Amino acid sequence: MLCIGDLPRAALPALASRFGFSVAFVTDGQPITGSFWGEPEAGIVGTTLYVRGDTPLHSALHELSHLVCMSAARRAALVRDAGGDDDEESAVCYLQILLANEIDGAGQERLMKDMNDWGYSFRLGTTERWFRDDAHDAAYWLQARGIVDKNNCLLWRLRND
Incomplete structure (x- = not known):
């Protein structure tokens, strides 16, 4: 890891x-x-x-x-528990994968392997399959809030609503 x-x-x-x-x-x-x-x-x-x-x-x-x-x-008001609903949690998982490419020596593939090893659970099985084939709702959630663009490129903006 x-x-x-x-x-x-x-x-x-x-x-x-x-x-x-x-x-x-x-x-x-x-x-x-x-x-x-x-x-x-x-x-x-x-x-x-x-x-x-x-x-x-x-x-x-x-x-x-x-x-x-x-x-x-x-x-x-944050102390320890980020809270949020299931849609936000999926968006968080998606965003962490995107952010991995911003760290030299990390990258999406390595991060997804580590997520699998840690025990992240997705309905299609692996993190890779979820990210590739089942994370459209997570990408849309991030797009709707201006965190990524329609091509899922980071916009470096915060959700402030």
Whole structure:
């Protein structure tokens, strides 16, 4: 599994900053603030993403995608649980895959493999099949909110409704 410590230290903060978010690195062995799933999974509080070296990249990108997809009001009150409905959760999964291409050494294929290994569950089986053949509703959700364009290219905008 590709972890934050396997990447250049500036990679994730550079990506998060494109949306106006920050990344806080937690010292190895210390609890991760705002982690919903528990260590070593990423945490979120407000507009800050918390990670440490053993945090899987898929986890960090998933939580970052939650920050992007949620409304400003939800972000302002956020502590640990991103909430959202099933449609938003699908959009988050889709967006994290798109964001993987923005991290040198990661990419969509690697991220989807790690998502499968971690246990993400999609009705067609693998993450790859879902992304390719069954994620049209997730792509539309992101398009309708101006996060991606009609070609699913990132627009670097936040959902602020």
